[in-house]
Amino acid sequence: MQTASRSRFYWLNFGIPLACAVVVFLMFDLTRIDIAFNNLFYDPVTQTFPLDHVHLFEKITHKWARIIPNWTGEIAIIGALLSFLWPRLKAEKHAKIIDFLEKIRVAPVLRFATRHRRDLLYVVLAFSISTGVIHYLKGHTSVYCPIETTQYGGKIEHKEWYENFDLLKVAGDGRCWPGGHASGGFTMLALYFVARRYRWRYSKAIMYGSLALGFVYGTTRVVQGWHYMSHTFWAGIFVWLACLLTALAFYGRARLEMPVLGKAEEPALVAQPVGLMPADQ
Template sequence: MSSASRFYLINVGVPVLLAVLLFCMFDLTNLDVLISNQFYDPVTHNFVLQHDHLFEKLTHKLPRIIPDTTGELAVIGMLLSLIWPLLPKGRFSAWLERVRVAPSLRWLAAHRRDFIFVVVAFAITTGMVHYFKSHTSVWCPVETTLYGGIHEKREWFENFSLLHEAGEGRCWPGGHASSGFTVLALYFVARRYRWRHARALFAAVMVLGLVYGTTRVPQGWHFVSHTFWSGIIVWLTMLGTALAFYGRERLSQPALGARQRQADGLGAAVLESVPVVSGR
């Protein structure tokens, strides 16, 4: 299998397969409702953590600091990256060298594409999530008749409209989960530079998004599947943006640490294949 085929099989084929499984397991069954029922009290007509302000603050408001700060730093970095190339070379630039500001400005300029990528990836991904929200019009659990609301529960594909807004519901896919998953932009930057800890970063971001999304379930503001759909949509959108910025070859290169380990392993294999001549 060619490297290109393997790349697309893993990064596109696997998410599409997961989407099919997700569709069959949740969208075509009552599994979402069965899970949410475990957190709903039919006597009080409330979800167990629906009105817990501390839980709301710890799991919904405070965690926004991570994606918000990432996006803000990317915008600041993008703007600062424009400064060094525009500075006239003379006394002022020499002064910046003396005060050790110039190296930072040169570094920012050298990574301008990465800052722009993060900003654009955040914007496109957020726009895509909002597109699906408005063009599927899915209501949150607490807003449906199942849990004391006034709206009928419907699946996203029952309401989907390609060109027009489908209604006022805005619960699918999970917006809070998507804000965590958007930090995947840093993973693609790490892949570009073949950082050996890129996979660990990927795992951390996935856990972040899953925590962001699943903590909304006991509050009644999302079904479990909303989080999984959010992850798949964000991944495919982010992947397309990364391919446009960096190209497939750059993103498919193995981590430097992995390549070094492969080289060491090859060298050891060569040494083992050389016959040992013992003296007599």
């Protein structure tokens, strides 16, 4: 039974993303579908992508959109740092400080951060690793954005990522593969694995929401001519794998594969004393 459960876990979490990678490679990287899709948003008369010149569209979809992953990462960093503060406060030595923190309602925040220290550190590390993987791939494949290539009035010849890939050194100046903006949305998948740890019944909603966010981020850059659609798919695959591997290191497979709690079971989890869910669980 355990073997079947383990196999199912690895098939769902590793098998499906790897199968998607094969499909994306065969369907997009070896064909001209990417170019055909981008052609829909390109004006050959002016040799521009019209939406690339709409400042409001750029501000909303590119600049403002970054707020969600940026603030999530910053909150996780602040929370992780605060998680080390509460355990250092001893009732016999810091009674006045504790009373003051209780009075201004900071103490509950510090206790929450301490209780969820592992989760906060996981989010910080998962974000960092995901970003690092994307930056590594960008530098070691040197793919130029569509708008920079001769296909769309630029000066650089279009090449696929595997034509330039170099494992050990920077391949060139191109920095377009995988999609960086899309990966920012996909990093929210880290919250899905935290939810899975606690078997929260809305964990799948977080997963679907994070995937949707990444695809929206990526697609808005496609219609502006700064990415191909396959760049978004590749970003999602790599970020998923980065978040998954980090979650396995932090929580272990057994915790992540447990079934989500039913509606009737959730109050029992919430009602558990803090001592039953220590920060290093």
